[in-house]
Structures are given as structure tokens and as C-alpha cells.
Amino acid sequence: MRILVTGGAGFIGSALVRYLVSEVGAEVLNVDKLTYAGNLASLKVIENAPNYRFLQADITDRAAMSEALASFKPDRIMHLAAESHVDRSITGAGEFVHTNVVGTFTLLEAARHYWSELPAAEKEAFRFLHVSTDEVYGSLGEDGLFEEVTPYDPSSPYSASKAASDHLVVAWHRTYGLPVVVSNCSNNYGPYHFPEKLIPLTILNALEGRTLPVYGNGANIRDWLYVEDHARALHLIASNGRLGEKYNVGGRNERRNIEVVRRICDLMDELAPKATSHHDLITFVTDRPGHDARYAIDATKLETELGWKARETFDTGIANTVKWYLDNAWWWQPLREKVYVGERLGIIEKA
Ligand code: NAD
Numbered sequence: 001m002r003i004l005v006t007g008g009a010g011f012i013g014s015a016l017v018r019y020l021v022s023e024v025g026a027e028v029l030n031v032d033k034l035t036y037a038g039n040l041a042s043l044k045v046i047e048n049a050p051n052y053r054f055l056q057a058d059i060t061d062r063a064a065m066s067e068a069l070a071s072f073k074p075d076r077i078m079h080l081a082a083e084s085h086v087d088r089s090i091t092g093a094g095e096f097v098h099t100n101v102v103g104t105f106t107l108l109e110a111a112r113h114y115w116s117e118l119p120a121a122e123k124e125a126f127r128f129l130h131v132s133t134d135e136v137y138g139s140l141g142e143d144g145l146f147e148e149v150t151p152y153d154p155s156s157p158y159s160a161s162k163a164a165s166d167h168l169v170v171a172w173h174r175t176y177g178l179p180v181v182v183s184n185c186s187n188n189y190g191p192y193h194f195p196e197k198l199i200p201l202t203i204l205n206a207l208e209g210r211t212l213p214v215y216g217n218g219a220n221i222r223d224w225l226y227v228e229d230h231a232r233a234l235h236l237i238a239s240n241g242r243l244g245e246k247y248n249v250g251g252r253n254e255r256r257n258i259e260v261v262r263r264i265c266d267l268m269d270e271l272a273p274k275a276t277s278h279h280d281l282i283t284f285v286t287d288r289p290g291h292d293a294r295y296a297i298d299a300t301k302l303e304t305e306l307g308w309k310a311r312e313t314f315d316t317g318i319a320n321t322v323k324w325y326l327d328n329a330w331w332w333q334p335l336r337e338k339v340y341v342g343e344r345l346g347i348i349e350k351a
Pocket of ligand 1: 007008009012013031032033034036059060186194
């Protein structure tokens with residue numbers, strides 16, 4: 001199997017590439033622009049594998065995408081490249097529209113032309129998996145779950161740009177017959193997560209004795225999924241998902257943000273004790289505009305149709321994650337030193 005993965009140097013993309021290269025044994029071409037979020041250090045364990053190669057390229061560059069397809073000749077595309085951080089989308093929406101909407105359109109067009117010229121049997125077997133988020137569904141009240149038929153109602157520039165890209169992908173199936181599948185997943189966490197996101201930021205700020213910022217009163221609910229469970233789901237959906245269909249991916253692990261932060265503090269008190277408890281570092285900060293109250297995924301379709309089940313519970317996954325950050329300063333230290341995340345988050349720009 002030959003798989004072209006876009007965004008394979010990012011958080012989820014690198015987990016997927018590690019899984020495909022070492023456990024599935026697929027031939028993988030990782031196409032990534034290496035923005036601030038792309039990090040080849042996340043692929044160190046497989047970088048010399050004979051079935052892995054890397055191409056630095058931009059998905060908005062049509063010629064580069066067509067060339068990558070023509071030379072690598074994949075029988076599957078798994079599209080993860082995106083601008084992905086909601087806070088950044090609020091201050092700089094243009095990049096999100098460009099990468100997530102124009103980039104997906106450009107890749108779809110390159111894929112359509114490549115696919116249309118394949119011999120019949122290869123054309124039949126070809127798949128384009130578009131990896132998206134549950135944030136396209138907007139916000140839930142206290143009850144209910146996002147289902148595949150839930151109407152789209154995005155709140156942030158990030159989720160609006162992902163919603164637009166999902167619509168393009170489905171339209172390319174209905175209009176041109178491109179064999180696509182779409183996945184919509186809840187919040188991921190785990191090793192190699194960029195230190196601006198809630199869970200790694202909390203772990204690393206706690207380790208350094210900095211404040212632990214929590215938006216509003218911390219009551220917003222997210223449905224957390226361990227990143228390696230997501231990678232397995234993506235391979236399953238790309239392999240066995242029905243064409244033109246969507247599959248929701250989620251671990252049935254709803255937690256309030258404050259509960260997540262408190263659990264990390266408990267683990268840090270146990271694994272990296274300080275004179276005072278890490279709980280004392282929690283600081284509530286002004287809420288994010290348009291902050292969705294609750295996300296929760298109904299993954300029944302994926303579980304019953306494709307037989308997927310998350311292996312990690314939130315308790316096992318978060319313990320693995322905290323231990324991983326404590327043991328892998330070589331990976332996060334350079335990012336922490338270089339990247340400006342904002343004074344609000346308690347990090348001073350050094351680069
Ligand atoms: P990430 O920000 O960690 O990684 C994105 C990757 O895409 C980076 O390696 C970056 O260099 C690359 N990239 C960005 N622009 C590019 C371009 N123009 N051309 C080529 N490469 C480019 O993101 P992530 O958290 O790994 O998310 C991956 C995908 O999964 C995204 O599409 C995101 O919307 C989706 N998703 C993320 C989550 C989550 O919790 N992180 C949940 C559900 C879905």
C-alpha cells in the first residue's frame with residue numbers, strides 16, 4: 001500500500017505516519033510545508049525506515065502536489081495538513097482560509113486529475129481521506145452528542161475553514177465521483193503535542209512553576225481522544241469506510257477543562273513533586289471569544305460498522321502523556337524556547 005499523508009510532521013499526522021510505517025508496513029510519503037507546527041523530530045523513530053520518505057511542499061502549490069502524486073503514485077491520500085489552532089485563527093484568519101480551504105481545494109483538484117488517469121482497477125481502489133474536526137458541528141448544550149447527521153454550525157474561523165473544506169471534499173465526490181471519506185474527530189491529546197495546546201501547556205507550565213491559565217471558569221467540556229487511537233481509526237476509515245460518508249471519531253471521554261487541568265496537577269504532584277501543590281498555579285483568564293461550551297462525539301457508526309474501539313481511557317492516556325513530557329525534554333525544550341505563544345499563556349518570547 002502506498003499512502004501520501006499531508007501534514008505528517010504535525011501532531012496527529014506524525015502519530016499516523018509512525019503507525020503506518022512501523023505497524024501497518026505501508027510505503028509512506030509525508031508531504032508537509034513545515035510551518036511552526038510541523039516538526040520532523042516527531043518522526044525520529046522512523047526517519048530511516050526504508051518505507052518512509054519526506055517531501056517539504058505546500059498543499060496550496062498545485063504543481064508541487066501534481067508532481068508528488070505523479071512521482072510517488074499513491075493508492076491512498078490521507079489529508080491532515082491544516083492550520084489547526086483556534087486562538088491563532090482568531091488573530092489571523094487569512095492563513096486558515098488559505099491553507100484549509102484553498103489548500104484542500106488545490107489538493108482535491110490535483111487528486112482528481114491523478115485519479116481520473118489511473119487504470120480501472122487502481123481507480124476503483126483509490127481513496128482520499130479528509131481528516132476533520134468535531135468543531136464543525138458548533139456547540140452542544142448539556143445534553144446530546146454530535147452525530148454524522150448533525151448540521152454544521154461552526155463558531156471560530158478555524159472551524160468555519162474546516163467546515164468549508166469538508167463541504168468541498170463531499171462535493172468532489174458527488175460531482176466528480178472522487179472516492180472520498182471524511183472523518184470528524186474530537187480533541188486529541190498525547191505525546192508530541194505542540195506546547196501551545198491546553199494539555200502540554202499545562203504540563204510544561206506546571207513543571208516550570210508557571211501559572212496554569214484556564215479560560216473563563218473552566219466549565220467548557222471537550223471529549224478527549226488519545227492520539228494513537230485516532231491514528232488507528234483513520235487507517236480503518238480509509239481502508240473500510242463507505243465512499244462519500246462521514247465517520248465521527250471520539251473516545252467517550254468528556255471532561256471539563258478545569259477537570260483536565262486538575263488531573264494533570266494530581267499527576268504532577270505525584271510524579272514531579274514541588275514544595276507546594278501544582279494546583280496552586282491554576283489561574284482563570286478572560287474567556288476566548290466564541291468559545292464553544294461543549295463538544296461530545298457519538299462514535300457508534302465507527303464502532304459498529306468498522307469495529308473500532310479506543311484502547312486508552314482518559315486516565316491511562318493522560319498518565320502516559322504526563323510521563324512522556326517528563327521523559328522527553330529533548331523534543332519540547334527547543335519548541336518551548338523558540339515559540340511565542342502569548343503573555344496570557346505565561347510564556348515569554350525568546351526567539
Ligand atoms: P498540527 O497543527 O499539529 O499539524 C498540521 C501540520 O500541517 C503541520 O505539520 C504543518 O507543517 C502542516 N501544514 C500546515 N500548512 C500546510 C501547508 N500549506 N502545506 C503542507 N503542510 C502544511 O495539526 P494536528 O493537530 O495534527 O491536526 C491535523 C489535522 O487533524 C488537521 O486537519 C485538524 O483540523 C484535524 N483535527 C485535529 C484535532 C486535534 O485535536 N488536534 C482534532 C480533530 C481533527
